[in-house]
Amino acid sequence: MLTVVATRSATPHVRALTAADEVQARAAHGRLAADGVEFCLGLDGTESWAAWLDRTERLRMGGSVPPWVPETFVGAFVGPTLVGRLSVRHRLNEELALVGGHIGYVVLPEHRRRGYAGVMMREALRIAREVGLDRVLVTCSDDNHASVRVIETAGGVLEDVVTHPVSGEPKRRYWIALDAPVP
């Protein structure tokens, strides 16, 4: 007799990256660079991990580290495994107000399609509330079907579709109100 056992992916939890995460985070950063996606925001080849962690923590605490606005950056983990990252900007500058938005998230390719991004979006909205936001702007490429799904499931209301000033690609801009309970 064939027994079918349904498996459920574990739920990721989010936390700040630490010194112990350097190997996993740098590997993720290198792997996604080929897709044009930045994993560790602002990390370049010359910066030490300690310096990157320090800058990231200063941004989380609301410190201004130009050109970045204050931002909370966390890794998403399933057990000890880094599966993604998310960032929540505490406020918008001119560029973010047009195409970047408050929230950015990435799931590593080998961990996609397991519902992780939906969970991470809920965590992002929790963080956004904690830093005092009452609504967030979330943007994505018009053809990023997974991200559209994540944003709309989280209650995103489409404001408009704008043209990215550099790439020229159409970008969807959604607002998510934070006064309602997270779905």
Ligand SMILES: CC(C)(COP(=O)(O)OP(=O)(O)OC[C@H]1O[C@@H](n2cnc3c(N)ncnc32)[C@H](O)[C@@H]1OP(=O)(O)O)[C@@H](O)C(=O)NCCC(=O)NCCS
């Ligand atoms: C967008 C991204 C975060 C989605 O991560 P994920 O963990 O695979 O997403 P989930 O498994 O939570 O899926 C969310 C929804 O999108 C759907 N989906 C996932 N991948 C999809 C795809 N390639 N095409 C169409 N739908 C897709 C899922 O079925 C799910 O829909 P459901 O809610 O109806 O079940 C991931 O693809 C990624 O990191 N992409 C590169 C970076 C990026 O685009 N970030 C977002 C910037 S706005």
